Amino acid sequence: MQSRPLVGVIACRREVEGSSAHTVTDKYLSALRDYGLAPVVLPVWQDSVDIDVLTHLDGLLLTGSYSNVEPSRYGAGRAPENTWDDTDRDAAALAWIPAALDLALPLLGICRGFQELNVSFGGRLHQALQTQPGRFDHREPLGEREVRYSPAHEIEILPGSRLAALFPERRAWVNSLHQQGIAELGAGLSAEAVAPDGVIEAISVTDASAFALAVQWHPEWRPAEHPLYHALFEGFASACRGHRDGRTGDAPGE
Numbered sequence: 001m002q003s004r005p006l007v008g009v010i011a012c013r014r015e016v017e018g019s020s021a022h023t024v025t026d027k028y029l030s031a032l033r034d035y036g037l038a039p040v041v042l043p044v045w046q047d048s049v050d051i052d053v054l055t056h057l058d059g060l061l062l063t064g065s066y067s068n069v070e071p072s073r074y075g076a077g078r079a080p081e082n083t084w085d086d087t088d089r090d091a092a093a094l095a096w097i098p099a100a101l102d103l104a105l106p107l108l109g110i111c112r113g114f115q116e117l118n119v120s121f122g123g124r125l126h127q128a129l130q131t132q133p134g135r136f137d138h139r140e141p142l143g144e145r146e147v148r149y150s151p152a153h154e155i156e157i158l159p160g161s162r163l164a165a166l167f168p169e170r171r172a173w174v175n176s177l178h179q180q181g182i183a184e185l186g187a188g189l190s191a192e193a194v195a196p197d198g199v200i201e202a203i204s205v206t207d208a209s210a211f212a213l214a215v216q217w218h219p220e221w222r223p224a225e226h227p228l229y230h231a232l233f234e235g236f237a238s239a240c241r242g243h244r245d246g247r248t249g250d251a252p253g254e
């Protein structure tokens with residue numbers, strides 16, 4: 001019987017009950033489990049990033065977070081709306097992304113993970129989209145979780161993109177729970193989908209040999225109920241299974 005592919009899930013560094021903790025919200029772990037993957041929480045330390053841990057994995061998930069990439073990472077000063085950093089996570093994410101790509105490790109970025117991927121390729125971020133002329137307010141709405149994660153706006157999936165290969169429809173509705181967004185796309189990345197106000201909502205690593213996609217929305221929220229979210233996780237899970245088979249020497253069906 002084949003083991004489930006191991007997917008590393010980046011943690012956030014936070015204070016919990018007065019102590020420093022490494023945390024991952026359950027919805028990310030549950031989504032991976034529901035698609036046949038085995039999540040492994042990866043702690044983050046700014047002064048000690050373990051690159052070798054990636055060689056034991058079949059995928060890497062960069063989750064969303066209420067924290068933001070520290071603006072000095074992309075050469076910007078701090079906007080007043082930007083109030084929550086996680087420098088330990090920054091160090092880990094920006095070291096793991098190029099290492100994962102070198103290993104052809106399937107990579108999926110979500111929200112903060114989407115922004116981390118852009119910064120890792122030299123891109124810049126808007127720290128408060130709602131202050132930018134012509135941009136929507138993409139921030140999380142008030143209300144119960146069902147309201148906060150409900151579809152908020154449409155996206156256009158760009159023809160010929162990797163996302164288009166996973167999902168046949170040209171348009172789809174997605175949730176919106178982010179304040180920051182791409183100001184300048186990193187060199188070596190391709191836009192995959194855009195919101196009606198022009199904000200880039202999905203990106204890929206142009207020359208990646210493996211699955212390397214990131215999205216600004218939150219597909220981990222009830223993915224089986226949303227065809228686009230489902231297609232994204234199915235594509236990631238399939239890539240992770242392929243990596244596992246290559247890493248362990250197993251043939252499909254063994």
